[in-house]
Amino acid sequence: MPLLNIFAIALALAMDAFAVSVAAGMSLQIVTFRQTFRLAWHFGLFQAVMPILGWSAGYMLRSLIERYDHWVAFGLLAVVGVHMIKEALNPDVENKSRKDPTRGLMLIILSVAVSLDALAVGLSLAVLHITIWIPAAIIGLVALLATVLGLRLSKLLLRFPHFGVYAEVIGGVGLILIGLNILREHGVFAL
Secondary structure (H helix, E strand, O other), rough: OOOHHHHHHHHHHHHHHHHHHHHHHHHOOOOOHHHHHHHHHHHHHHHHHHHHHHHHHHHHHHHHHHHHHHHHHHHHHHHHHHHHHHHHOOOOOOOOOOOOOOOOOHHHHHHHHHHHHHHHHHHHHHHOOOHHHHHHHHHHHHHHHHHHHHHHHHHHHOOHHHHHHOOOHHHHHHHHHHHHHHHHOOOOOOO
C-alpha cells in the first residue's frame, strides 16, 4: 500500500481524536502539559494498537465487528457527552469536582471510542495481506498530533466569552454529534 494512502487513512482515523480533544479541551478550559500528554499519548496508543488487534483477529471476526463497531463508538461517546452536559447544567456542582476527561475511566472510554474504526482498518489490512507495523505506527502518530492540535485549538476557542460559559455543554453536545456522525458514516440513517 502506498505511503500516501496510509497517511490518508491515518488522517481520516484521527478526525475523531481531533474532535474529541477539542471537546475535552473546552470542558477543561485550562489544559496543562500533563493533560495534553495523557490524552495525546492514550489516543495515539489506542489508535496504533487497535489496527494491530484488528489485523491479528483477521478475516474471521470482520463480519461480527463491522456490524456493531459504530454502535459501540456512538454509545461510549453519547454516555460521556450526556455526563458532561449533566455536570454543566447542575448548578450545585463546583468546577473543581468535575471529572477530568484526561484521567481514569473516562480517558479509557474516550480512547476506545475514538479508536474503534482503527480496529476495522486493521481487519481490512489483514484481508488485503498488508503488513500492519508501519501503518499502525503512522496511524498512532497522526492521532497523537491531531489530539495535541485539538487541545490547542480549544484554548483559542475559549478566549471568546460565550465559549467559556457554555464550554462543557458544547463539548458534551459535540461528543454526541461525533457519535451520530459515526452512525451516519456507517449508513444507519440511510433511507
